[in-house]
Amino acid sequence: MGSSTLSIGFFFAFMALTLGITYWAARRTRTTEHFFAAGGQVTPWQNGWALAGDFLSAAALLGIAGIVTSNGFDGMIYSIGWLVGWPIILFLIVEPLRNVGRFTFADVVAYRLRQRPVRVAGAVGTLAVILFYLIAQMVATGSLIKLLFGLPYTWSVVVVGSVMLVYVLFGGMLATTWVQVVKAALLMGGGILLAFLVLTHFDMNPLKLFAAASEKYGTKVLQPGSKVVSGQWDAISLGLGLMFGTAAMPHVLMRAYTVKDAKARGCRSSMPPADRRVSSHGLHHRLWRHGPGRRRRGGQGRRWRQHGRAPARAHRRRQRVLRLHLRGRVRDHARRRRRADAVGRRHALSRRLDQCDPERRRFRGRAAQGRARRNRRDFHVRHHAWHCLRRPERRLHGGPRVLDRLRRELPLARALDHLAPLHAPAAVASILVGTLSSLVLIYLSPTIQVDILGKPLAAIEHQWWFVSLRNPAIISMPLSFAVAILLSLVTREKNANLAFDEMQRRILLGPVQPTTSESARAKSAA
Amino acid sequence: MDRVIPGNAGLAPNGVALARKLAKTRLTVALVLSVTMIVIYFGFMALFAFDKPLLGTILMPGLSLCIVLGPLVIISSFVLCLVYVLWANRVLDAGIRDLR
Numbered sequence: 001m002g003s004s005t006l007s008i009g010f011f012f013a014f015m016a017l018t019l020g021i022t023y024w025a026a027r028r029t030r031t032t033e034h035f036f037a038a039g040g041q042v043t044p045w046q047n048g049w050a051l052a053g054d055f056l057s058a059a060a061l062l063g064i065a066g067i068v069t070s071n072g073f074d075g076m077i078y079s080i081g082w083l084v085g086w087p088i089i090l091f092l093i094v095e096p097l098r099n100v101g102r103f104t105f106a107d108v109v110a111y112r113l114r115q116r117p118v119r120v121a122g123a124v125g126t127l128a129v130i131l132f133y134l135i136a137q138m139v140a141t142g143s144l145i146k147l148l149f150g151l152p153y154t155w156s157v158v159v160v161g162s163v164m165l166v167y168v169l170f171g172g173m174l175a176t177t178w179v180q181v182v183k184a185a186l187l188m189g190g191g192i193l194l195a196f197l198v199l200t201h202f203d204m205n206p207l208k209l210f211a212a213a214s215e216k217y218g219t220k221v222l223q224p225g226s227k228v229v230s231g232q233w234d235a236i237s238l239g240l241g242l243m244f245g246t247a248a249m250p251h252v253l254m255r256a257y258t259v260k261d262a263k264a265r266g267c268r269s270s271m272p273p274a275d276r277r278v279s280s281h282g283l284h285h286r287l288w289r290h291g292p293g294r295r296r297r298g299g300q301g302r303r304w305r306q307h308g309r310a311p312a313r314a315h316r317r318r319q320r321v322l323r324l325h326l327r328g329r330v331r332d333h334a335r336r337r338r339r340a341d342a343v344g345r346r347h348a349l350s351r352r353l354d355q356c357d358p359e360r361r362r363f364r365g366r367a368a369q370g371r372a373r374r375n376r377r378d379f380h381v382r383h384h385a386w387h388c389l390r391r392p393e394r395r396l397h398g399g400p401r402v403l404d405r406l407r408r409e410l411p412l413a414r415a416l417d418h419l420a421p422l423h424a425p426a427a428v429a430s431i432l433v434g435t436l437s438s439l440v441l442i443y444l445s446p447t448i449q450v451d452i453l454g455k456p457l458a459a460i461e462h463q464w465w466f467v468s469l470r471n472p473a474i475i476s477m478p479l480s481f482a483v484a485i486l487l488s489l490v491t492r493e494k495n496a497n498l499a500f501d502e503m504q505r506r507i508l509l510g511p512v513q514p515t516t517s518e519s520a521r522a523k524s525a526a
Numbered sequence: 527m528d529r530v531i532p533g534n535a536g537l538a539p540n541g542v543a544l545a546r547k548l549a550k551t552r553l554t555v556a557l558v559l560s561v562t563m564i565v566i567y568f569g570f571m572a573l574f575a576f577d578k579p580l581l582g583t584i585l586m587p588g589l590s591l592c593i594v595l596g597p598l599v600i601i602s603s604f605v606l607c608l609v610y611v612l613w614a615n616r617v618l619d620a621g622i623r624d625l626r
Contacts (some may be wrong), residue, residue: 076576084567084599089605091556091563211588222590223582226576235575236568243567255542508549508622 008146014186015163022167025175035172037254042177051255053180054083056187063140067228072221073227081239087248093247096507105253112503114424121428125435127249133249173254209500229470237474244477426487434480441472537615548621559606570599 029035042050060079067075100108106122142157151159159487167175213221229235246252442448444467450457460466469475573581573595576611 071588073592076592078569080567080570080596080599082604084563086564087603087610088560090607091610092562161614207586207588209588210593214588219584219590221580222584222588222593224578226578229575232575235573239568243564283614299539388579504549508545508552 004148015144017182018167021178021182022171022175022333025171025178029172029174034174039175041148041174046181046256049184050177050180051252052188053182054249054255056184059189061187064509071227072217072225073223075224077228077235077238078242081242082246085243087290088243088247088298089252093253097253099508100503100506101490104250109427113422113427117428118424121431127433128435128439130250131249131250136357145249148199172227233469233474234469235470237471241471241473241478245473305390399412423488423491429487430480433483434476437476438472441467441469441475445470544621547623548618548625551621552618555610561611563603563606566599566602570595 064075064079067078069075070175097105097108100111104122104126106119106126109122110118129427138157139162141160142153145156148151149156167179190499199206199209202212210222229238273408311445444465446457446468447470449455449460449466467475574592579596581590583591585591585594
């Protein structure tokens with residue numbers, strides 16, 4: 001009676017506290033940004049605790065304790081596997097994710113690939129993961145409620161589900177964050193307290209605890225067994241799933257967006273639109289450095305090399321030649337081209353961002369303008385080239401210039417193709433193949449066929465479809481990567497490489513203030 | 527014909543090369559640390575999968591090899607995270623500040 005009343009009291013106190021937090025958070029949530037990412041207002045420490053809360057589910061405290069109790073050391077495999085996923089998240093995923101996307105990983109994939117199919121595939125993958133993750137959580141919590149209150153199991157699950165929905169729907173990310181902080185503090189406090197209380201029985205010496213356990217249950221408790229994972233490759237596969245699965249948990253990844261990042265903000269504010277002009281010069285310099293001078297024959301090239309300032313000289317010389325010999329239309333063309341170049345680049349960036357960001361969709365009209373401008377600019381270049389070929393006096397100077405451009409840019413295009421060959425169909429297929437193959441393989445594995453459907457192992461062992469692995473990661477992960485690589489080699493996507501450079505830059509420096517439209521919006525909001 | 531590459535927006539001309547170098551360094555550090563973690567963890571898992579008797583060696587009463595190695599894997603993950611965070615705070619952030 002006593003302990004049951006105590007646990008029911010704790011339960012209601014926790015519910016009251018968390019629902020109070022939800023109410024408080026719901027009153028503070030105003031915008032989409034607030035709802036999905038807590039307005040980016042969570043401090044790193046809070047976020048760290050919230051991550052710990054996300055991660056330390058009941059499974060960490062009760063589940064692993066249970067596995068260790070019943071199977072000895074094997075239970076540790078789970079806790080180790082979950083933990084080693086974290087460094088992978090930190091090293092490879094969080095920073096690029098935080099700097100490129102806005103709310104979810106799909107933002108990142110959709111950043112440089114065709115938006116709609118990639119997002120749909122991302123949603124399918126995420127929902128599949130969340131669904132199966134949630135099933136386990138709901139079953140566990142439902143059983144717990146049933147144990148505490150004696151409610152029928154079905155109703156326990158319904159109650160738990162509704163409370164979860166209240167947290168998320170009303171409180172958004174802010175409430176979820178604080179509920180997780182409370183949960184993490186309680187779980188860690190409880191865990192440490194329990195460990196301390198247990199150790200007081202053994203002179204605070206874990207070795208004595210282990211020795212006592214092995215005395216009572218045999219040394220098997222301290223040795224790896226084969227109850228949790230039976231097969232050899234199954235164990236490796238479980239390891240893959242634990243390490244890289246943790247690194248792909250949607251609810252963990254989305255925490256990357258709730259932190260306010262002073263660094264990113266600093267980058268953003270120091271990125272005035274005026275810099276764009278400088279930057280286009282930077283691009284040209286880079287192109288020039290690889291381009292002329294070296295390939296020219298005769299004394300000029302040698303002199304440039306001696307002086308070591310070929311690019312600037314080439315630039316100036318080209319400008320002078322243009323001014324002297326190609327007055328009138330060609331000069332106008334050049335000027336218009338430069339202007340169009342800058343405008344087009346700005347619009348390409350803006351269009352890319354429009355595609356990524358649902359909130360910016362309404363600027364699509366501007367994007368169309370950008371496309372039109374780019375078409376016009378391309379027309380100018382083609383027009384110019386045609387004139388150069390047709391009129392000998394222009395062929396002399398303009399022709400080499402256009403051809404030079406072509407020669408300079410083609411290797412760059414090829415290099416980009418090598419660097420960034422992922423295309424939308426490949427990304428979509430890879431996500432879907434990964435998700436579906438995992439589901440199908442689990443369905444065909446003994447976990448479902450024998451443990452749940454109750455078929456005798458001997459009867460299905462020789463079927464062609466039988467998969468002996470209980471953990472599918474070792475098959476589905478390479479399969480998914482292989483599909484992505486193969487399809488990327490086969491298909492072509494027109495614009496996939498355009499945003500790759502920008503994405504690389506963002507990964508390093510954080511988001512830019514992209515167009516005047518957004519700064520205008522920010523101003524009007526202020 | 528005319529590829530639009532908005533990759534250098536906001537950087538000074540010499541910043542492009544610096545940024546590329548910094549990006550490359552970041553990727554290298556991240557990859558080296560990840561590979562270290564993967565090697566440590568899958569080394570442990572390979573022992574678990576293929577050589578259980580070795581992992582089950584009892585070193586002293588109440589202590590088997592796996593009970594030593596398991597927590598060591600966890601500690602190594604903390605240490606690697608610490609290395610990355612220290613490196614990022616000292617080198618990467620300073621480099622990014624210099625770019626601005």
